[in-house]
Amino acid sequence: MSTKVKKPLPVWADVALIPLINILLALFVAGLIVLAIGEDPFEALEILILGAFGYEESLGYTLYYTTNFIFTGLAVAVAFHASLFNIGGEGQAYIGGLGVGLILLALDGILPFWMLLPLAIMAAALFGTAWVAVPAYLQAYRGSHIVITTIMFNFIAYFLMNYLLVDVIKAPAQMSPESRVFADNAHMPFMHEILGWFGIETAATPLNGSLFWAVVCCIFVWIFIWRTRWGYMLRTVGQNESAAQYAGIDSRKIVMVALGISGALAGFVGMNEVMGVHHKVLLNFVAGYGFTGIAVSLMGRNHPVGIVLASLLFGILYQGGAELAFEIPAFSREFVVAIQGLIILFCGALTYMCKPWIEGLFYMLQSDPKPAEKEA
């Protein structure tokens, strides 16, 4: 029998070992650069890790970023399963935040929190969806390429928000282009407050209730995609449109649904930022989370679990990176950005680089390869 039979990698190697090796590779290369600018890579790594987990405050920030990335990552993923590339998370998140803001500005004095919360969630979803509705419609019924239209709608969102904040919702007699701060009953409780109710004292961080909602969204997306008929139809359309037609699935409706959900998920970034952290509508609070969501989703292989892990990684990079810039003068924020780029490159794009070696290794470790059983 052939000794050449290669066993496929065990699952754990595929989903755990390889990513780990990739991260190490990325850190190694990053380390070389750190050396190049005359700093100690290990110290840097330590600061990065401690800065991300070391003390309760840092953990809070890490998870706060993670929350945003989960939302945008899921948004991209849902669209991807219908083989649609929603590059517009940025704009949808921005407008989603607007929705939350408007609702809260209108009702914060009037309604109690437990009524405002669902309203805010709906507003975020609704506005996010609304912002993708036109591109979605054009994609479904006019065949206009979703990538172009969503890029355009990102720009349009920036202009719209800039106009609204400077000329419309800016609180009078205040220099900065921001809305007034919501009344306290319209604040998403912070995690330290929530834990406080249970008598657990933690440092104040921007991490807030939205994290729970993010988790809910993960579960929802998983169920929706793999455990409902709509998810089934969505994946069918995404994988093989003519088969969908054969099955009597209206791919146009599906496209609308997929992008609608995608937009809603992106919109929740607005909730985390506006209702959870800043308690007011302000300029460019999205800060690129939408775009990074693309990398998050793809690195997470468009699966909620993967996305959570990828989001965590990015959370670490953001918070730990900030700490690096804070602690080591030589590390400008741009330097940190560059390091992030490297890590995305290795963990996201060069994922399979080391796979052959690993496979080779595994099959060397394989004692007597058993004859491959045949099919058909």
Added chain:
Amino acid sequence: MEDLINIAISTLAGTVRVSTPLILCAMAGLFSERSGIIDISLEGKMLAAAFVAAGVAYVTGSAWVGLGGGILIAVGLSLLHGFACITHNGNHVVSGVAINILVSGLTVVLGVVWFHQGGQTPTLPQEARFLPIHFPLAETLSEIPVIGPFYAKVISGHNLLVYLAFALVAVTSWVVYKTRFGLRLRAVGENPNAVDTAGISVTFLRYRAVMICGILTGIAGTYLSVAQNASFVREMSAGQGYIALAAMIFGKWRPVPAMLACLMFGFLDAVSIRLQGVVLPGIGEVPVQFIQALPYILTVVLLAGFIGKAIAPKAIGVPYVKER
């Protein structure tokens, strides 16, 4: 009337200037994507090229050497993209995003270290730039109404790279439709199996495609920092890579339509610039933001109204693996 014509002409001149980097990037993206490699790192490549070109041009005092430097770095990044996507079947989009992020950070870091001007490169002396070329008779003819100024401002009076960009559109469509390489390029983006079984190396073919993509983005970047401006400023590509990508799709991955899309966008942009602060009868002053958003809105409208379904090359973004 008189100055209306002037406005019109200056708008067209502006259109040409604004469109140039878009056109170069659109052609670049076209080569890459026709070969099946999605490239959203046009932005990053252009930015890197702008940085290196400006730096090199400053150090050597030669725009041409700067151009060479810009092209080199962009090709280098293309090879990195290829290494990830072609050799290691990595995800094209992630690789692109990574390159964009890497570059936006690195340019500033290195800029600060090398030039101590906060990521900006020193202002280039005129002789180290690509300066406007004035065609013969431009002055004399400019007396003639309409045609004169048109010739002087729109046709003549741009720098070399502008003319190069338009020439390259012609070259691109010639290469894509009239040469062996073009035939194979179009084939590999549609069905790499066919190319492979025809005895052509899919890998090598795609690498060549992304390298051409690099060369073109290199020129685009150089235009930004050595021709249009006289120094590199952080993030100076300001999203034009994405616009170019959109324009290329708008043109359905075909050279001339893609160029027209770029020109359209440049035109809308040039118009919006000149519309800022105009007072419309009745409405009063239109908010700046609306005017600024106009090009993007109109692009969507045109796309929806007149451009049919854009069908990407079939094999785009799909890694080529025989043993599934």
Added chain:
Amino acid sequence: MANTETLVEMVQPESESSPAAINLRGISKAFGPVQANDDVNLSVPKGTIHGIVGENGAGKSTLMSILYGFYEADRGDIYISGKKTKIKNSTDAIKAGIGMVHQHFMLVDNFTVLENIMLGAESGAMLSGSIAAARTELERLEREYGLFVNLDAITEELPVGEQQRVEILKALYRGAEILILDEPTGVLTPQETDQLFKILDSLRSQGVTVILITHKLREIMAITNNVSIMRQGKIVADRKTSETNREELAELMVGRKVRIEIDKDDPNPQAMLLDVDNLTVTDSQGIDRLDHVSFGIRAGEIVGIAGVSGNGQSELLEALSGIQPVSEGSFVLNGVTVNANNPKDAAEIRDLGCAHVPEDRLRLGLVKTFNAAESSILGYHLDPAYNGRILTKPDAIRNHCADLMESFDVRPRDPSLKSANFSGGNQQKLILAREMKDKPSVLLVGQPTRGVDIGAIEFIHKQIVAMRDEGSAILLVSVELDEVMSLADRILVMFEGRIVGEVSGKDADEKTLGLMMANALPRNNKQKQEGQA
């Protein structure tokens, strides 16, 4: 197993000296866990046609792909006319004078025929030159072998039959000395097949060596000099064609006796279940792909559609199954009228009790990336049996799939295996099982046995007849004439979107049908009137 030397002698009556054109020694190839080829030895004398038969997934395509350099063998040597040759990629193969027509065509859909043929064999860096050169050369080839194709047609718009001619021209254009054909006749009409065999014959007479993979033993007997039988990645036997027969080959392939004819008793047609009236489908260019077609199918009968592929059969199926909109005319399905004003999509048609086995299994029939279980509910995904109010019922779906696999002997019996990883034959069985499961009153079947090995064919035919006997109305579209003849109770012949003739299954003969299909027969009195009888 016959060792190669003796084999070479035995198949070389003429020049003892000249070495075998192809000589494969100990070829092995594994795909992951699957040992696709296992120590294969094969020797093909120059100027002969060598047949290879074997069940689906036996390793035929893989072996040929290795010879053509598409895959690299894990072990083993290749000798081309006696000389050891390294074939690392298709370039080497082409250099060695090998040409291959792949089972799944390797054509660029949106290219013209000419471009497809030139690709990789251009004469210069500029196309203009190559085009002119290619044209003349191809026109010569076309005349020489009677292989006519419109060089300027867009490939994807051509019927499969012609696409295959393009593939053959591709090989000949590269001056192939050795020609490999992987299941070439799967998509051809008898005429086209005869045509092809004439070509192969003339090629042989000019010293070209041909390897022919097919599931149709009749063809093996008709044209090959020698034949090798593959099973489970091994060559289990070599025979001289003159010294074997279909029954033996079938047995060698499947490892058991198979009956090649099916016996079915006469139909007793009942109520009209599908009544098609002047059905017309017009494509985007405004051409009538389906041109005022009228016929009816009663419960308990099989109506077969014969015709050269690309004469409207696909449109007929797609219109009746709700995939393509009806442009004109109508059809009545179980009493419900469907026409331009009252369109129905595929789902609605299914709800009317009409199931559809599509011609193109990979494009329509299933989703490659889905696992078998998921593919096994495609089109029935809304069925309450698999859905709660919100959630689907994974177990129900798995069991359903397992049942299907059991009842139609789909191998491997693994509902969680990716659909793509079943051989086409097994994919086909899964689809048939799915569509026949709830005993639809009307069944539309397209190419039920395309590229399926005889073991499976026998089984599938039995199932179809069984359905008829249980009172379903069945529309069978197939380019396999003997399939149509042996299954159908009535045969309609289509040409250019019209029905040009009808014969009853019993007294149909290949010749007249063939002529009808080419519309070369004056319309005889046998049509229409008994159609509605």
Added chain:
Amino acid sequence: GDFKPAVVFDMGGKFDKSFNEGVYNGVERFKSEAGTKYREFEVTNETQREQAIRKMAQRGSNPVLGIGFAQGPAIEKVATEFPDTNFAIIDMVVDKPNVQSIVFKEHEGSFLVGVLAAMASKSGKVGFVGGMDIPLIRKFACGFAQGAKHANADVEVIQNMTGSTPSAWNDPGRGAELTKGQFDRGVDVVFAAAGGTGIGVYQAAADAGKYAIGVDSNQNHLHPGTMLTSMLKRVDVAAYNVFKSSSEGKFVPGMNVLGLAEGGVGWALDEHNEKLISAEMKAAVDQAEADIIAGKIVVQDYMSDNKCDY
């Protein structure tokens, strides 16, 4: 507490070719003179402001200097948490006992360069190019327009904004295009308050042989001969003083409004542009300065009422 200076730059970063960079130059000067190092951080998103400022305070930094109106809320919050730490903020008013608020009368400085622009213009058309369309920038524009009108009642002022994202502060290409557009409409003097985008504006002016006016720091040296002048906003001095005074234990909380009178704003005259400023221009602008200080001229501050109706 003891003197451990720290500065938190805003989104633009310490090299924004604008007020962040001004602050950077100021604190660098302090560093080189006093030889005391300072902690620094550049925020990259909205949330980091508070985080960074608090971290500084936690690390015992004192004083903590925040840049830009956007840091107001953060400073306010952290200042309450750390009553013993001194804070200072530029471009925003935070009313806390341990906070010094430094705001500039940009409108006054802009007024002066507006006067110069109007007088230097032959075509009677002057231009303004802003970065992002935010109130602060409208404040510059409004002051500039008033100055121009003051010098020449029927001068036409054409205003452009670059964009609606932070990238509007780093888009020289677009800046150049906007400027060329204005030139084509007859403008021959252009004032840019647009950070890095200004680089493109000045370059375009140099290429076209028209006048440009710098902003914040003295940018006359960039293109001697075409840089008419620069509107000075001495954030560098302000930042320097914050550190200096605290190092001497003389930190004073409260409002600190820097206008012409206080020398916080002004216009730049040096060897690079002296040839461009005629005697009468100088006279006129000095006069205007005197009048403003004397209160004879009241320059309308856009931010006071979000209006620019002069």
